Amino acid sequence: MPRFLDHAAPDFEAAFTALLSAKREDSPDVDDTVAAIIADVRARGDAAVIELTERFDRVSLTPETMRLGAAEVAEAAGQVPPDVRAALELAAGRIRAFHARQMPADDSWTDPAGATLGWRWTPVDAAGLYVPGGIATYPSSVLMNAIAAKVAGVGRLAMVVPTPDGALNPAVLAAAQIAGVDEIYRIGGAQAVAALAYGTETIAPVDKITGPGNAYVAAAKRRVFGKVGIDMIAGPSEILVIADGQNDPDWIALDMLSQAEHDESAQSILITTDAAFGQKVADAIDTRLQTLERRAIAGASWRDFGAIVTVPDLATAARLSNRIAPEHLELCVADVDALAAQITHAGAIFLGQWTPEAIGDYVGGPNHVLPTARSARFSSGLGVLDFLKRTTLARMTPEALRAVGPAAETLARSESLEAHGLSVRARLDKLNG
Amino acid sequence: MPRFLDHAAPDFEAAFTALLSAKREDSPDVDDTVAAIIADVRARGDAAVIELTERFDRVSLTPETMRLGAAEVAEAAGQVPPDVRAALELAAGRIRAFHARQMPADDSWTDPAGATLGWRWTPVDAAGLYVPGGIATYPSSVLMNAIAAKVAGVGRLAMVVPTPDGALNPAVLAAAQIAGVDEIYRIGGAQAVAALAYGTETIAPVDKITGPGNAYVAAAKRRVFGKVGIDMIAGPSEILVIADGQNDPDWIALDMLSQAEHDESAQSILITTDAAFGQKVADAIDTRLQTLERRAIAGASWRDFGAIVTVPDLATAARLSNRIAPEHLELCVADVDALAAQITHAGAIFLGQWTPEAIGDYVGGPNHVLPTARSARFSSGLGVLDFLKRTTLARMTPEALRAVGPAAETLARSESLEAHGLSVRARLDKLNG
Numbered sequence: 133m134p135r136f137l138d139h140a141a142p143d144f145e146a147a148f149t150a151l152l153s154a155k156r157e158d159s160p161d162v163d164d165t166v167a168a169i170i171a172d173v174r175a176r177g178d179a180a181v182i183e184l185t186e187r188f189d190r191v192s193l194t195p196e197t198m199r200l201g202a203a204e205v206a207e208a209a210g211q212v213p214p215d216v217r218a219a220l221e222l223a224a225g226r227i228r229a230f231h232a233r234q235m236p237a238d239d240s241w242t243d244p245a246g247a248t249l250g251w252r253w254t255p256v257d258a259a260g261l262y263v264p265g266g267i268a269t270y271p272s273s274v275l276m277n278a279i280a281a282k283v284a285g286v287g288r289l290a291m292v293v294p295t296p297d298g299a300l301n302p303a304v305l306a307a308a309q310i311a312g313v314d315e316i317y318r319i320g321g322a323q324a325v326a327a328l329a330y331g332t333e334t335i336a337p338v339d340k341i342t343g344p345g346n347a348y349v350a351a352a353k354r355r356v357f358g359k360v361g362i363d364m365i366a367g368p369s370e371i372l373v374i375a376d377g378q379n380d381p382d383w384i385a386l387d388m389l390s391q392a393e394h395d396e397s398a399q400s401i402l403i404t405t406d407a408a409f410g411q412k413v414a415d416a417i418d419t420r421l422q423t424l425e426r427r428a429i430a431g432a433s434w435r436d437f438g439a440i441v442t443v444p445d446l447a448t449a450a451r452l453s454n455r456i457a458p459e460h461l462e463l464c465v466a467d468v469d470a471l472a473a474q475i476t477h478a479g480a481i482f483l484g485q486w487t488p489e490a491i492g493d494y495v496g497g498p499n500h501v502l503p504t505a506r507s508a509r510f511s512s513g514l515g516v517l518d519f520l521k522r523t524t525l526a527r528m529t530p531e532a533l534r535a536v537g538p539a540a541e542t543l544a545r546s547e548s549l550e551a552h553g554l555s556v557r558a559r560l561d562k563l564n565g
Numbered sequence: 566m567p568r569f570l571d572h573a574a575p576d577f578e579a580a581f582t583a584l585l586s587a588k589r590e591d592s593p594d595v596d597d598t599v600a601a602i603i604a605d606v607r608a609r610g611d612a613a614v615i616e617l618t619e620r621f622d623r624v625s626l627t628p629e630t631m632r633l634g635a636a637e638v639a640e641a642a643g644q645v646p647p648d649v650r651a652a653l654e655l656a657a658g659r660i661r662a663f664h665a666r667q668m669p670a671d672d673s674w675t676d677p678a679g680a681t682l683g684w685r686w687t688p689v690d691a692a693g694l695y696v697p698g699g700i701a702t703y704p705s706s707v708l709m710n711a712i713a714a715k716v717a718g719v720g721r722l723a724m725v726v727p728t729p730d731g732a733l734n735p736a737v738l739a740a741a742q743i744a745g746v747d748e749i750y751r752i753g754g755a756q757a758v759a760a761l762a763y764g765t766e767t768i769a770p771v772d773k774i775t776g777p778g779n780a781y782v783a784a785a786k787r788r789v790f791g792k793v794g795i796d797m798i799a800g801p802s803e804i805l806v807i808a809d810g811q812n813d814p815d816w817i818a819l820d821m822l823s824q825a826e827h828d829e830s831a832q833s834i835l836i837t838t839d840a841a842f843g844q845k846v847a848d849a850i851d852t853r854l855q856t857l858e859r860r861a862i863a864g865a866s867w868r869d870f871g872a873i874v875t876v877p878d879l880a881t882a883a884r885l886s887n888r889i890a891p892e893h894l895e896l897c898v899a900d901v902d903a904l905a906a907q908i909t910h911a912g913a914i915f916l917g918q919w920t921p922e923a924i925g926d927y928v929g930g931p932n933h934v935l936p937t938a939r940s941a942r943f944s945s946g947l948g949v950l951d952f953l954k955r956t957t958l959a960r961m962t963p964e965a966l967r968a969v970g971p972a973a974e975t976l977a978r979s980e981s982l983e984a985h986g987l988s989v990r991a992r993l994d995k996l997n998g
Contacts, residue, residue, distance in 0.1 A: 215975050339942040492957075496959040540923055550826065556923050
């Protein structure tokens, strides 16, 4: 991967296309394994889940201990340092306030024909939240998923989190408590997704499953899609920063590294109108990489997928940004509003130098579950709509049916759907007879 | 499948559960075939699409004739009888008006901490619409998909429709014209889905693909999901009618048959508080089945999957309805509003005896692409939101960062994401220094 790209260079288009299409993740093909696990859980329920948990997590469960008891949750959550709990609570409050504004309105109106039309939003009855057990266990993600569900009005929120070798994560449990998770099961992997989708003797099935996971979890979510709803299949994290020369290179370097440190497959890109500034950011990244705790991960991500792109003007930056359709987009330029207005595809935009992306990961309020891998071209971050569904409503009066019924009958006949037409005709005949 | 179920019968729960879980569709496993077709189209582009179209549709295309020319569309669409065109236009106008009201609002506000937060909705750049070529080619479905996309503001709408043996469907092309479809390609099957998702020399890739299709199309949509967005994978149609005894049995019979005639796998269920009325509807269905054009299809659907359920009261009817989560729900009772208020899961509700479901298929205004197979528990009918995505916005001031930054730093440290914390800390130090 080239580190520096110059929009003016003759090979720019080829280099930029390569950057866009870089395959950053090798998903192992685990589909057959996952299909077998799902079939096993459907057939044998708890027994299958318990066996698989013993095998993969080295934890012996019974139907009674599969679910964490309230006392156990409280005890583990109690180990969280007070400043972390306070920060989780501050974050939760801000996330809740943001998502409450997302609640869509019902509508109903009578149109000129006399038909009363509209729709109504209702929450799913039950949602399942997958929380990974390993290195990428983030209490902030528990808040983001669970609060969106609870604000939407989901009555029952069941969380699954594997506990390899029995270890509980206090901060994850504290976040679950704060967010109002109703049930917590110490299971993970494809077996947990199958249990949520199909239910077992102990775990009632849910209607929607969200949350990140490894290749097995992703494959399982894909497979149960249709039986239940799922959120997006998230890929490795990305940030694009558009910055002019009037920024502190170290701040921008840290913003880029805060994505790179997530994952060796993460991608951090800077687009700048100032080539010298771009070089300063690259230098600052190198400096920070000497001491950063996660320098091995962040360094690999930066080495393999990072890039600095020089452009002649911000209009070009916006065009390139829209081709990237970044998950996270930071705008650090003099007139952020003018630049933001040119952005058509991005998961989340962070405006101005006082808004590092990390604010959005924790305490900004907007959801940090965002579309990756260019899918911001067609999808949105997680929100209350993911836990709601819309029922449309229509009510005809005899007059309205007289006005529009004949057209329906005509179209039904043209589609050779006789009963459709007759169902309208029988009523029109009554009105006319 | 039992025809009559009585809520008071001792075996009711078992019979109702069997009704709920009836497997109505045997999807052949075509996944390997589809994977090969997609790989072929990705590798060879137009050449693969042309070869596959020759093989499956017996049509010889070139890159130049793949797309229908404007004159060809106009000529075919001109063959549509004037009354059908007028009906399509009436339908289009009503669908457009309904969907225009669905457009979500952008939002922006400054919160107590001084952070400016909000979101913005933008359309996908390009959408692809799959239209089947065989028996189930419905111009009304073209209107429903295309108008939702166009109202959302999709700039480029590309439609694919196979033309087996070269036959064009005039009404489908007229509907495409009326709805504002931008490009029409005479290709179908998994190869058309692959061409839309990945692009070929002739067909530019799209960002979102919607529309119904056979098992190959459904498998292809599942496979390209992630590369592009897709709508739901639709199953066979369903209707649930809740009716008291004060209805014309023939009207209800026709409403039930208007689903049954779609497909042998369709399902029509009546829940009634009046057992004698239920018997009258069954008799009326039998009578209509003697003469209905599509009696073979409708008869098979009714025989295999139809049911009439007697309940003691409407509260019970609502509870059963919510377990079914029907695609279409007709409420034909004295107080439809009281009953509608108890419905939590349904794709679309038709209120009162003057609102046959067929109105919703054509001219009601709401979309007729609706969640099937109990997926109304977690998903909605097609609408403008399917062609829009939301970008969240956050802008901190120095004061806002001072207020919430320390909590972000605390959480970043607790998640061992040092660069996240440093990106906030560097700015706070500047503010404090």
